[in-house]
Amino acid sequence: MIKVRVEFLGGLDVVFSKQRVHDLTIDAEELSMQGLIDYIVQNLITNKNDVDVFLEDDNIRPGIITLINDTDWELEGEMEYEVCDGDVISFTSTLHGG
Amino acid sequence: MIKVRVEFLGGLDVVFSKQRVHDLTIDAEELSMQGLIDYIVQNLITNKNDVDVFLEDDNIRPGIITLINDTDWELEGEMEYEVCDGDVISFTSTLHGG
Amino acid sequence: TTVQEYPLSLEEYRRYGRQMIVEDTGGVQGQVRLKNSKVLVVGAGGLGCPALPYLAGAGIGQIGIVDNDIVDTSNLHRQVLHDSTKVGMLKCESAKAVLNKLNPHVNVVTYPVRLNYSNAFDIFDGYDYVLDCTDTPLTRYLISDVAVNLGITVVSASGLGTEGQLTVLNFNNTGPCYRCFYPIPPNPMSVSSCQEGGVIGPCIGLVGTMMAVEAIKLIIGIYTPENFQPFLTLYSGFPQQTLRTFKMRGRQSKCICCGDNRSITRAAIESGEINYELFCGSRNYNVC
Amino acid sequence: TTVQEYPLSLEEYRRYGRQMIVEDTGGVQGQVRLKNSKVLVVGAGGLGCPALPYLAGAGIGQIGIVDNDIVDTSNLHRQVLHDSTKVGMLKCESAKAVLNKLNPHVNVVTYPVRLNYSNAFDIFDGYDYVLDCTDTPLTRYLISDVAVNLGITVVSASGLGTEGQLTVLNFNNTGPCYRCFYPIPPNPMSVSSCQEGGVIGPCIGLVGTMMAVEAIKLIIGIYTPENFQPFLTLYSGFPQQTLRTFKMRGRQSKCICCGDNRSITRAAIESGEINYELFCGSRNYNVC
Numbered sequence A, B: 001m002i003k004v005r006v007e008f009l010g011g012l013d014v015v016f017s018k019q020r021v022h023d024l025t026i027d028a029e030e031l032s033m034q035g036l037i038d039y040i041v042q043n044l045i046t047n048k049n050d051v052d053v054f055l056e057d058d059n060i061r062p063g064i065i066t067l068i069n070d071t072d073w074e075l076e077g078e079m080e081y082e083v084c085d086g087d088v089i090s091f092t093s094t095l096h097g098g
Numbered sequence C, D: 001t002t003v004q005e006y007p008l009s010l011e012e013y014r015r016y017g018r019q020m021i022v023e024d025t026g027g028v029q030g031q032v033r034l035k036n037s038k039v040l041v042v043g044a045g046g047l048g049c050p051a052l053p054y055l056a057g058a059g060i061g062q063i064g065i066v067d068n069d070i071v072d073t074s075n076l077h078r079q080v081l082h083d084s085t086k087v088g089m090l091k092c093e094s095a096k097a098v099l100n101k102l103n104p105h106v107n108v109v110t111y112p113v114r115l116n117y118s119n120a121f122d123i124f125d126g127y128d129y130v131l132d133c134t135d136t137p138l139t140r141y142l143i144s145d146v147a148v149n150l151g152i153t154v155v156s157a158s159g160l161g162t163e164g165q166l167t168v169l170n171f172n173n174t175g176p177c178y179r180c181f182y183p184i185p186p187n188p189m190s191v192s193s194c195q196e197g198g199v200i201g202p203c204i205g206l207v208g209t210m211m212a213v214e215a216i217k218l219i220i221g222i223y224t225p226e227n228f229q230p231f232l233t234l235y236s237g238f239p240q241q242t243l244r245t246f247k248m249r250g251r252q253s254k255c256i257c258c259g260d261n262r263s264i265t266r267a268a269i270e271s272g273e274i275n276y277e278l279f280c281g282s283r284n285y286n287v288c
């Protein structure tokens, strides 16, 4: 069992039942970011038509910043990162208003 | 040995070598807030004339807010609180400028 | 008599449209709450200057400004609601002129006096919220004391150098007051090592802007008796910009202003019995 | 020729005294740095309105303002540097008039044009820092691309609803650029579930004020090549006001603008070869 907190920021929560923070307990021994993202798509997106707000070509949609424990996932191995118990994974849409 | 982070905010660092964050390792089995404050006065205040910026009548000077892990120490037992390994204890002067 | 069928005019819908469509504001209902509210800002300095135009822009019905100080060149790096052509003018009048042009729907009332024990009740009476944008412990105790006695919630903030602090006092007449946090006033003699302080304009400006956000949140009902938690937020501008929010004590039953045995009553304040001058001393407390 | 014995006039000492005594500013030396610096602000809207007066108040020597938009009533709840008497006026001229009165020592230059690939280099040239206060991905890519090619550091921010984001791009010509963070532009078709967004005035205002703090920190040298860490700061106004700072990737060697093989060159941009319009689409991206 892996406990992980997932956050959807910058307006992304609109496709996650308007809930910004989700505390998940996932029944797995090991969980990569790829696995977590698959889990999110299957379990957290209310309306399947909204998947392309989160994903594009099986990757995180351009314009969304992904963070592992407040650090850009590019510094942590991206899809290959092994999620640890207690991790906080955040996704934030980029705002453009000014 | 108890490891504790002590912070002096809101300008209080002026009497602590202008250093806002001090990571301390204190050689004790148990340490109350009273004990920590005694330690701070004895070891961290550079100029002994400055003690009354921090203390008044053996208590934390009025106008200084004391926090234990980001919570008002009034909610945690004040001087009687037992400091735990890894605690963050913050002292902040109250600002008055506007 | 004409029946007011629509709560807002077309011009108001147009002016406030972009904030009304933010879901948290509650749309028309929230806008009407803003319009029906009266907010008193004590101090048109570094904190008041950014708070005032955002309150006026948002469509607060009545904004009061208490300040007897006049605009000085040395204020202008941070008190950016005023300008060089207004040096020598009362800050409250300078601010009023700007707000009137920004939003003619807002009724701006000025009080060109120094807030004290004898005038505070008359000035505060009728306002829903007070923003403490002052710069001495004396006025901070006085504002909190008067607000508690009148049942007014206070947004209180301060700043110096590159730092600032923000809190909400007497929320819903159940939250802590300034004396709950600071039962004993600072001793002027104890702050001898602290120098007179400078301030970075946008750092104090950010804290004043936060005050406007808090005021709007209070008015539109984001805080409720159920969800409100007493807090103190610290802003640091340097080296990184950070906000830290501390969980604070609730109302103290032993508080002499808002607790079970109250001695800081309206009568005691107005009679001059509570000596704010003596009590807080007269030194400059800006640093410590 | 007269020798300039004192770097600042008496009036300037008086005006900036309260900020010069803040230790972090470096006193006179820091003030001279501010005076000798040129900052370009692209966009005099919700972000530019609070950033501009604090930059002017602080004594930046030259402030450029790029904006071809005119003041509209619906702007005024958040664009509080303008006012109701200026509806229909160019925002850059409205802002200039306010800044000139606030601080006559500042040279304010206006560019009443829409920033595009053919005029950006001419406008940016000679400025030390650029503040990106715009509201579309198109201009965000363009500003970053041009700044990288001219060796200018960018303070970039955005906001919507009750939230905002802030970062510093191309710091010291070694930090990441906008394309390092966003190598692939957002696909307009993918944001179909997002609605047109509103905004709370002081929330976007707070982010604009943060931009002024960052600009001042850059000018007075708080950030150094040794201590600078790429970051993205998120502000939330509701329900609590919070700032969260994320540690971000450094400059990407594969970045087509600032990396080892650069295709986004000045020649490529100015020739119109980089099609910003096509590339970013034309939909409203405000929400997602």
Ligand SMILES: [Zn+2]
Binding pocket: C176, C177, C178, C179, C180, C181, C251, C252, C255, C256, C257, C258, C259
């Ligand atoms: Zn109380």
Ligand SMILES: [Zn+2]
Binding pocket: D176, D177, D178, D179, D180, D181, D251, D252, D255, D256, D257, D258, D259
């Ligand atoms: Zn790059």
